[in-house]
Amino acid sequence: MLKRALKQAIVASGLDRAARAVAGGPGAVLMFHQVGPALAGGGWSANEGLTTDPEVLAGFFDTLLGEGYQLVTATDAARRLRRGEGGRFAALTFDDGYRDNHDLLLPILERYGARATVYVATGFIDRTAPMWWFGVERAVAENDRVVIRTPNRVHEFATATADEKTARYETIRRMFYGFAPAETRAAVEGLKRDFGIDCHEIADRLSMDWSDVRALDRSGLVEIGGHTASHGPLAAMTEAEAWGEIDGGRRRIAAMTGRAPLAFAYPYGIAATVSERDIGLAAKAGFESAVTTESRPLRSGDAERPHALPRIALGGDDDWVTLRVRIAGLGFGRAGDAGWYAPHRNAEGPASRPSAATAGSTAA
Ligand SMILES: [Zn+2]
Numbered sequence: 001m002l003k004r005a006l007k008q009a010i011v012a013s014g015l016d017r018a019a020r021a022v023a024g025g026p027g028a029v030l031m032f033h034q035v036g037p038a039l040a041g042g043g044w045s046a047n048e049g050l051t052t053d054p055e056v057l058a059g060f061f062d063t064l065l066g067e068g069y070q071l072v073t074a075t076d077a078a079r080r081l082r083r084g085e086g087g088r089f090a091a092l093t094f095d096d097g098y099r100d101n102h103d104l105l106l107p108i109l110e111r112y113g114a115r116a117t118v119y120v121a122t123g124f125i126d127r128t129a130p131m132w133w134f135g136v137e138r139a140v141a142e143n144d145r146v147v148i149r150t151p152n153r154v155h156e157f158a159t160a161t162a163d164e165k166t167a168r169y170e171t172i173r174r175m176f177y178g179f180a181p182a183e184t185r186a187a188v189e190g191l192k193r194d195f196g197i198d199c200h201e202i203a204d205r206l207s208m209d210w211s212d213v214r215a216l217d218r219s220g221l222v223e224i225g226g227h228t229a230s231h232g233p234l235a236a237m238t239e240a241e242a243w244g245e246i247d248g249g250r251r252r253i254a255a256m257t258g259r260a261p262l263a264f265a266y267p268y269g270i271a272a273t274v275s276e277r278d279i280g281l282a283a284k285a286g287f288e289s290a291v292t293t294e295s296r297p298l299r300s301g302d303a304e305r306p307h308a309l310p311r312i313a314l315g316g317d318d319d320w321v322t323l324r325v326r327i328a329g330l331g332f333g334r335a336g337d338a339g340w341y342a343p344h345r346n347a348e349g350p351a352s353r354p355s356a357a358t359a360g361s362t363a364a
Contacts, residue, residue, distance in 0.1 A: 007325045016328035017067075020297075023329035027069070027089035028297040029077055029311040030327075031269075032057070033096060034206070035104040038317075044162050046137045046169045049316035054104050056319065061112050063320040064090050067327075071114040073223035074263040078289035081303045090327065092116040093291065093311065095227060095265055096131075097124045102212040109221040118216055119227035119265035122252040124207040129230040130188045130199030131206065132176055139195045140169045148172055149190030150183045177273050180236050210256050217257045225263035226250045226287060233273035234266060234281075242278055247285045262288045269293030269311070282307045297329045 010016050033050040035057060052060075064071060069090040072080070077091035094101050097120035109116055123129025139146045144160040146168065155175070157168040176184065191197045208216075216222035228234070228245040229252065237245065246264070254260040264287040266274040274292055282290040287307065294310040302309055312326045 004321075007321050010330065011321050011324050016324045016330060019330050020328040023297075025297040025299045025302075025329065026081060026085075026087075027072075027077055027091070028327045029074060029091045029093055029291055029309060030060075030323075031265075031291070031293065031311045031313045032092065032094045032315055034098045034315075035094070035100045035108075044141050044165050046140070046166070046173075047133060049313070049318075052315050052318075054108060057105070058108055058111070059320050060092075060314070060323055061108070061114060063323055064327075065112075067324070069327075071112070071116070073115050074117040074225060074291065075223055075288055076115070077298070078263070078306050078309065081298055081300070081309075082306065084300060084303070093225070093263075093265065094118045096121055096231070097208050097213065097227070098206055099208050099212065102208050102216055106216060106219060106222065109219070113221075115221050115223065117223040117225050117263050118213075119225040119263070120208075120213060120249075120253060121227040121229065121231040121267065122249045122256075123228075123230040124203050125210055125213060125256075126252070127200070127204050127207075129203060130184075131203040131231075132184065132188055132191070132199045133173065134202045134206075135188065135191045135197045135199035136172050136176070137169065138197050139191055140165045140172070143195065146172070147190065147194055148175065148187050149194070150179070151186050174272075177233050177268055177270070178236055179233065181230070181232055181241060183236075184232055213253075214257055217259060223263060224253055224257055224259070224261055225265060226253060226261045226285075227265050228267055231267045233268055234278040235273050235275040239277060239281075243281055243285075246278070246281050246287075250285050250287070260286065262286075264290040264307075265311075266290060266292055274308075279305075279307045295326070297327055 032052050035054055036051050038053045039048050039051060069088045072089045072091050074091045074093055077089055080089055094105060101118050121129060140159045146157045146159045148155045159165045159168045188199045191199060213224060217224050226249045229249040230245060234242045250261055264282050269292045289309055290307040291309045291311040293313060295312050296310045314323060
C-alpha cells in the first residue's frame with residue numbers, strides 16, 4: 001500500500017524525528033483497549049483495531065524508550081504538561097477494563113518497569129453494563145439483515161455482503177453514539193431477542209473483576225482511571241445522568257480500591273459524544289485530567305484544557321512505524337478507515353440518525 005510505503009520512507013529517512021522536534025510537542029497520550037493475540041484473518045469483522053498483540057505492544061515500549069520517551073501515567077503526563085517540564089513522555093492508556101489488561105498487560109509492564117493507565121467503566125466490572133459494539137459486530141457478521149430496535153422504531157439494515165456489513169456497522173455504531181440510556185437498553189434487548197446475542201454476557205466474559213482491578217492498582221505500575229459507570233455516550237444524556245455516570249464511576253472506584261481516580265477518559269471520545277458540559281463535569285468531579293480521542297500529540301497549549309486532552313489510537317495491525325509517524329504529529333490517523341474512533345469526523349457535529357437511504361425505519 002502506498003500509505004504504508006510512505007510511512008516507511010518517512011521513518012527510514014528520519015523525517016519523523018525532524019517533524020517531532022517541530023510539531024511533536026512534549027509528549028503524547030496513546031490509546032489501547034484489549035491486549036491479546038492478533039485475531040485470525042478470514043471472516044468479516046469490525047473491532048480488530050481494539051486488540052493489540054502483546055509482542056507488538058512490547059515493541060512499542062522498545063520504540064518509545066529508544067526514542068527517548070519516558071513511560072508515565074496519564075496523571076503524570078497531565079502534570080508534566082502543566083509544569084512545562086522538558087523531556088519527552090508518553091502515557092500508555094487502556095480503556096474499558098478488559099481482563100487481558102490484568103493477564104497480559106501487567107506482565108509486560110513488570111518486564112519493562114513501565115507505568116500505564118487503565119480507564120475502567122465500573123459497570124463492566126460490576127456486570128451491569130453491556131458491550132454493545134461486540135454484539136452489533138456479531139449480529140452484522142452472522143446475518144444478511146440486522147434490525148436495531150429503539151423504544152419507538154425498528155431500524156432495518158441490509159448486511160449481506162462484506163461491503164454492506166462494513167458500511168452498516170459504521171452506521172449502527174454512530175446511531176449508538178447518539179442513543180440516550182433508554183435507547184441503548186432497548187437496542188441491547190432487541191439484539192438478544194432477535195439474534196440471541198447477549199451483550200451483557202460478552203462484557204462478563206471480557207471484563208476484569210474487582211480483585212483484578214485491585215491487583216493492578218496494588219502493582220504500583222498501573223493507575224486506575226475513571227471511564228464512567230455504564231459507558232454510555234455522555235452528550236446524549238441529561239446533565240443529571242451524565243453527572244451520575246462521571247461522579248458515580250469515580251466514587252465506585254474509590255470505594256473498591258481505596259483510591260479516588262485522578263484521570264478520566266470519555267467513552268467513545270469523539271466530539272459527537274463529548275459536550276463542553278461533560279468536559280466541565282469531569283473537572284467538577286475532581287479529575288485532574290480527561291482524554292478525548294482527538295488524534296494528535298500533546299501541545300504545550302493543551303495545559304490550558306486538561307479535561308480535553310488529545311489521544312492517539314493504536315491497535316489492530318498498527319506497528320512501530322505507524323507509532324513513530326503518529327507521535328511525530330504527522331497525521332496518518334484513523335481517517336478513512338473503519339476504526340472505531342473517528343475524530344476526523346468531529347466536524348460533522350452530533351451523531352446523525354440513519355437516513356431513509358440506509359435504514360428502512362418503521363414505527364414499532
Ligand atoms: Zn471505552
